[in-house]
Amino acid sequence: MAKQQITVPDIGGAEGAEVIELLVAAGDQIELEQGLLVLESDKASMEIPSTLAGKVLQVLVKVGDELAEGHPIVVVETGDETEAEPEPEPESSPDTAEPEGESPARETAQGAKAEPASEQASPDSGAPSEVTVEVPDIGTEDAVDVIELCVKPGDEVAEGDSLVVLESDKASMEVPSPRAGKVIRMLVKEGAAVREGDPLVLLESARDESVEPSSGGDSPAASAESTPVNEAAVQAPATPAAATSQPAARDSDDALVYAGPAVRKLARELGVDLAKVTGSGPRERVLKEDVQGFVQRALSGKAPVAAVGAGLPTVPDVDFSAFGAIETVPRTKLDKLTAANMQRSWLNVPHVTQFDDADITDLEAFRKSMKEEAEQRGTRLTPMPFLLKACATALRDNPKFNASVTADGENLVYKHYVHIGMAVDTPVGLMVPVIRDVDRKSIWELAEEVVELAEKARERKLKPAEMQGGCFTISSLGNIGGNGFSPIVNTPEVGILGVSRAAVKPVWDGKAFQPRTLLPLSLSYDHRVINGGDAGRFCTQLVTLLGDIRRLLF
Numbered sequence: 001m002a003k004q005q006i007t008v009p010d011i012g013g014a015e016g017a018e019v020i021e022l023l024v025a026a027g028d029q030i031e032l033e034q035g036l037l038v039l040e041s042d043k044a045s046m047e048i049p050s051t052l053a054g055k056v057l058q059v060l061v062k063v064g065d066e067l068a069e070g071h072p073i074v075v076v077e078t079g080d081e082t083e084a085e086p087e088p089e090p091e092s093s094p095d096t097a098e099p100e101g102e103s104p105a106r107e108t109a110q111g112a113k114a115e116p117a118s119e120q121a122s123p124d125s126g127a128p129s130e131v132t133v134e135v136p137d138i139g140t141e142d143a144v145d146v147i148e149l150c151v152k153p154g155d156e157v158a159e160g161d162s163l164v165v166l167e168s169d170k171a172s173m174e175v176p177s178p179r180a181g182k183v184i185r186m187l188v189k190e191g192a193a194v195r196e197g198d199p200l201v202l203l204e205s206a207r208d209e210s211v212e213p214s215s216g217g218d219s220p221a222a223s224a225e226s227t228p229v230n231e232a233a234v235q236a237p238a239t240p241a242a243a244t245s246q247p248a249a250r251d252s253d254d255a256l257v258y259a260g261p262a263v264r265k266l267a268r269e270l271g272v273d274l275a276k277v278t279g280s281g282p283r284e285r286v287l288k289e290d291v292q293g294f295v296q297r298a299l300s301g302k303a304p305v306a307a308v309g310a311g312l313p314t315v316p317d318v319d320f321s322a323f324g325a326i327e328t329v330p331r332t333k334l335d336k337l338t339a340a341n342m343q344r345s346w347l348n349v350p351h352v353t354q355f356d357d358a359d360i361t362d363l364e365a366f367r368k369s370m371k372e373e374a375e376q377r378g379t380r381l382t383p384m385p386f387l388l389k390a391c392a393t394a395l396r397d398n399p400k401f402n403a404s405v406t407a408d409g410e411n412l413v414y415k416h417y418v419h420i421g422m423a424v425d426t427p428v429g430l431m432v433p434v435i436r437d438v439d440r441k442s443i444w445e446l447a448e449e450v451v452e453l454a455e456k457a458r459e460r461k462l463k464p465a466e467m468q469g470g471c472f473t474i475s476s477l478g479n480i481g482g483n484g485f486s487p488i489v490n491t492p493e494v495g496i497l498g499v500s501r502a503a504v505k506p507v508w509d510g511k512a513f514q515p516r517t518l519l520p521l522s523l524s525y526d527h528r529v530i531n532g533g534d535a536g537r538f539c540t541q542l543v544t545l546l547g548d549i550r551r552l553l554f
């Protein structure tokens with residue numbers, strides 16, 4: 001067994017070619033000529049092939065790094081002793097020697113994954129130490145984008161200060177600094193795609209007594225320097241890289257598609273027209289996952305209709321600058337995702353919306369009488385907890401509303417839990433945190449969760465898991481205004497309740513007009529699953545429950 005590094009070959013003199021895609025990870029078995037990563041310079045994107053066959057022990061670079069010729073890329077364990085220089089003699093005692101088949105490099109890389117921040121051991125416990133802050137548990141194995149760098153080298157940070165903002169398909173989240181210190185280096189760039197355990201920021205922190213020193217060099221960055229690898233670096237030959245180089249924007253049918261050669265190859269193999277794939281990488285670069293996702297959606301019949309050629313006329317591209325001054329602003333990922341979800345739902349679900357008014361005069365009197373107690377409890381009591389509770393009861397009594405239809409349309413899945421999503425309007429777009437087991441929670445518990453989740457959504461601190469598992473959604477525009485609106489069902493849920501602004505209106509009681517507080521409700525439903533009668537019963541029950549909240553006790 002020998003450990004060898006592979007470095008960047010001659011890339012035609014390009015300085016600072018950016019790593020735009022990693023094609024291997026630690027632990028992978030690779031073959032000779034297998035692509036290791038894709039580099040992109042000003043002029044070309046190029047796949048760097050491996051000059052060795054063996055097992056990848058360590059990947060020494062990450063997406064967003066800028067590399068030049070000679071920069072180490074990976075450490076590979078090969079079965080071939082002859083090509084390798086002899087291993088440096090370990091200075092340690094025999095019991096610290098490397099066990100056969102398990103290299104220190106491999107162990108340290110795994111250790112680094114388990115911790116959000118890893119520290120390079122300093123022999124002097126009073127001296128400042130270097131800490132590599134890594135991507136914490138983000139609740140998904142998928143790559144997420146770095147959408148904002150909140151600090152720069154030289155900045156002093158306090159514990160808890162935001163370092164970077166990550167954004168996945170479902171949420172954006174800030175990564176706080178695990179301790180006070182000074183930023184030495186940013187290890188990612190805006191737009192990079194990262195996964196749990198990837199290094200983000202190198203910090204110099206004043207030594208903290210409470211922190212256990214690590215076993216030594218357990219961050220990928222640290223171990224890259226200290227790994228006892230064979231120094232005989234192996235360069236990949238120039239020709240294959242140059243031969244696979246091609247302009248990022250090709251001159252054929254998918255001329256404007258931004259994708260690397262590996263992705264283009266995959267697309268060709270799968271017969272995918274890249275021009276129809278939406279890129280989720282930095283600068284909308286099409287990634288392998290996008291191509292795979294496109295194929296999956298096409299196979300399950302869920303591909304965007306425009307993409308599978310259902311014949312929908314496209315909206316023409318208008319040059320608005322012809323009519324006056326304009327400003328074009330890129331949309332956030334969340335915005336685009338919401339748009340795609342809305343369109344998917346609108347196109348797949350036959351929507352019907354039923355309207356009604358709930359007389360919440362008594363509810364409002366009660367709610368206002370409880371305001372002081374709410375303040376004492378440190379929370380706010382809006383109509384939302386009552387709406388949640390009423391919906392939970394109606395969902396329990398009308399199980400079809402608490403169901404989803406399977407993708408093939410053959411079955412209904414009835415859920416034996418009642419988790420309700422709450423649409424929250426945030427500066428970066430619409431988010432829908434989910435309140436779990438609403439049927440089992442008290443009004444006070446719900447009030448606290450409404451406040452907490454709305455705050456988290458607005459501060460972009462929701463975790464993906466907090467936005468999953470919803471059975472039904474409430475979208476309240478009560479504090480904003482309006483008489484009514486028809487919300488779009490949040491598929492695969494089958495119903496959504498729109499709530500508009502309550503107003504005092506005259507209501508005829510048989511003898512006279514009485515001033516009553518009426519709350520406009522609009523219930524949209526998936527007519528493939530719910531019939532008008534089902535919806536009528538659901539809505540009527542909601543109106544009854546909100547009209548007399550004592551009924552929520554049953």
Ligand code: CAO
Nearest residue numbers: 382383384423424425450454475476477478479500501502
């Ligand atoms: N009628 C009249 N007043 C209402 C009301 C209604 N239907 N709903 C809430 N209010 C009042 C509240 O009682 C509160 O006033 P008080 O403090 O005097 O009681 C005030 O409006 C503000 O409430 P809020 O909005 O802070 O709290 P909420 O619990 O009602 O709603 C939340 C929380 C997160 C749902 C809401 O803030 C929000 O973001 N709504 C937007 C949802 C959205 O964008 N939907 C559209 C999705 S489709 O594009």
